[in-house]
Structure formats: structure tokens, C-alpha cells
Amino acid sequence: WRSGRRSHEKQHYAAGLQPYPLIGHLPQFLANRERILDWMAEVLSRQPTCTFVLRRPGGVRGVITANPANVEHFLRTGFDNYPKGERFSSMLHDFLGRGIFNADGEAWRAQRKAASYEFNTRSLRAFVARCVHGELHGRLLPLLRRAAPDAATIDLQDALERFAFDNICRVAFDHDPGQLAHGDGDGDAFAASARFADAFRDAANLSAGRFRYAVPGFWRVKKALNVGSERRLRESIAIVHDFADRIIRSRRQEITAGHEKHDLLSRFMVSQEDTYSEVALRDIVISFLLAGRETTSAALTWFFWLLSSHPDVSRRIRHEVAAVRARREHGDIDRVGFDLDELRDMEYVHAAITESMRLYPPVPVDTMSADADDVLPDGTAVGAGWFVAYNSYAMGRMVSVWGKDAAEFRPERWMDGGATATFRPESPFRYVSFHGGPRVCLGKEMAYIQMKSIIACVLQELELVVDGAYRPRQVTSLTLRMADGLPTRVKVRDI
């Protein structure tokens, strides 16, 4: 390791990337903060092995990579050496406690085992499909149809985020916060749900903000003094926790009364009986909400934006959806929406959404921590206590990984060329949008069910039009969103 470290000390930084004494790469970061992901992608593509050793003020060091061999090392071969680590989990602890998303070691392993079992049951998939169907046909499609006649501009990102929040609350703890409801949102219950939704969004954004301090750890001072963003964070977490506690108590009563429930929380309560305290159950369910809340909406927002400038892709999707529908049994021809088998048959839709997440991954950067000194497959030396991160946004743009057309949106790259053109998956360490190895995303299949249902049903009857000159500004909290939303006009298609 020592010789590796020495060679790293001599590491050549591309022009303009030399770290400054004491403040490290802070000046370069500040100069590029409005376009941080594109800047990182440029920096990583200029480094010989697509890896960069970053120095932050206060002596904090870390490695950022877009090299698939290094990513595989972090996520699979060297998994035990790269937990989330204390620095990461302390920032999210107030909000997430030791829920699966924020846990390491035995606490993570036990939750992962129980959750993997539940996520893989057919009955959960069927429950997810029912929830998506209700929200899509009862709320999202009517909302889009209402916007069509007067060609009003709606913010599609906002609508998709409300959809995703309603949906994940139903799946996680069978509660409908009604964020996308139209006209039926009166009364105390709705006001409490709206307060919960607002508080959840604030708690997630303010917790993510702790990662962005120029002086790492300064948030602790504000927390101790209970001022500014830390005071707002404390207040919003209290609202979220109180709401979740009440839901947990009412689910327990329902289960005791013999009601059959399908949501994740109830499944955990029944299968794990007394294993988890109420606080632990709350932590688990909040992790699920966070994981499923903005990820699918971010993916779909970028997808619909890309689609608006690729009419050939829209055409091919519509063609595939119509072909799947045409194969339906005669008696069932009027059924609205698509069942799980039909969604599985939509291979090109699958390819198109996968391709969109290659260029705009909902989780653009993911960080872990090194327990012990190590040398990565590309020769970069890592010190104990350093942070390590993979940058999936940069990885999706690497010519060395995807070829000369890496920057193009081309779903065909995921289809094999045979007569029955089917989707061809990639190694999760090259296409890392859903993470990989033992901590791979648990909700991947659930996310595809939701995204494919929305895409198929929306494109079947509507056209979503975005001004060709619109260039979204990016904002990253935990997910990659559009800073000013996605202004969209809706047209009903002539079929």
C-alpha cells in the first residue's frame, strides 16, 4: 500500500486541477458549482484511469471514480472495506436513524434479509401494480387530460413527484397522502397529510444539504446552536416522525383486529413480530419512502424531456405498446392499463427508460467510506477513513465505457439485433444507476413497473410537448432534479 500511496502522491493532475494548500480543490469546486456534474464528468474523462483524488478543506480526502473496475471493487469484491461509514450515516441519522438506507454491518444485514424476501414476493408486485394503476388512472391521466384543451403549461416534474410520493406512501405503509388529488383534498386528514409531505421534502433536502458545506462538519455547530437550516430540519423531522408513529400504531391495531394488509410496513410487522421496536419500524419505513420518493419521478422527468426531442423513439414505443395491446384476449380488450406480463413484454420501453437513466441517473453520485488502507484495481491508493464515491452521471458519458456515441440518447444500444429484438442488460458496474453488489437497489423492479405503466398509458393517448429551446438547469440534492421544473404542454393524440 505504501508504494501505491507514494505513486499516488506523485499523481499528475490535469491542468488547473492541482489542489491548493489547506483548502484543497475548494476553488475549482466553487468555480464550477453551477455545473458540478458536467464539470466532474469532464475532469474524470481527462484523468488517465477516470479516477480523481479529491482534497477538501480540513484535510478530508477522497476518491471519485468513473472506472467500472474500481466501482466493482467498492460494491462487490471489496464490499466489507467500504461501508457507508460514520461520516455519511451521521449526516442522515437524525432523519433516517438506522433504517436500511443508513445502516451498516449487522443492522443492515438483518433488514436487508427481511426486506429482500418481501420485495421478491409476487403478492407485493401485484400490490404495487394495483397502487400504480389507481394513481395513474384515477389522478395522473385525468390531470393531464384536463390540461389539454386550453394548452395550458403544467410543470410535469411537480406532477410526477406528487405521483411518486402518493404511490410510495401507499406501498410502504398503505396511506394515501392525496398529493395529486383534484378537488377531494379537503378536511383535517388532508391538511395533516400535506403537512407530512412538505415536512418530508424539507427534511430530505435539509439533510442532503449537510453534505454540501464548504467546511465539512460546520452543520454540527448550527445544530448545537439550533439555528437556521438545522432548526428547520429539527422541526420537519419532528413532524415526519410524529406522523409515521401514528400510522404505525394504527397499522398495529388493524393487524391485531385481523385485517389483511399488503403494504411493506404491515409485512414487516407480521413476519418479524417482536424483532423491531416502533422506532426501528419507523426508521425502516422512512428509508423506503426516501428511496422510492424522488427516484422514479426524477427518472421520468428526464425521460419525457429527452423524448420530446426524439420523435423516432416515441414512435417506436407507441408501436410496441399497440402490439402488446393487440395480443390481448378478445374478452379483455376494454381493460384499461397493462398487467405485469404485458409490462414485461415491453422490451423497447424498458430499453428507452434504461438509456435515459444512463445519461441522467436519478442518484448521480454515491458515497462510501474506506475502513482500511487499500489499492484500487487501477492502482489508486486509498487511505483509511477517506471517502470513496462513484459518479454514475460521469460513467454514463464515458467514451471509454459506451463508445463514441456515449453522449447520444439511443435506446437501440440496449436491444440485441435479432428478429425478436429483446432487451440486453449490462454489467451493474458499468451501468450503475441502481448500484450493484450486495446493496443493489431493492426497488428496481417496482420502479420499472411504475415507470413503464406511466410511459405506456400516457403515450398511448397523449403527446407531451416541451419547448425545443428549453435547457433544464440541474439541481442535485440526493437525486438529480430540474431546478425550474419541466414546463410541458399536453395534446390529445388523434388515434
Ligand code: HEM
Ligand atoms: C428509478 C428508480 C430508482 C433508482 C434509480 C434507484 C437507485 C438506487 C441506488 C443508486 C441505491 C443505492 C443507494 C446507496 O446505497 O447509497 C438504491 C438503494 C435502495 N433502493 Fe433504490 N432506486 C430506485 C427506486 C427505488 C424504489 C421505488 C424503492 C422502493 C422502496 C427503492 C428501494 C431501495 C432501497 C430499500 C435501497 C437500499 C438498499 C440497501 O442499502 O441494501 N428504490 N436505489
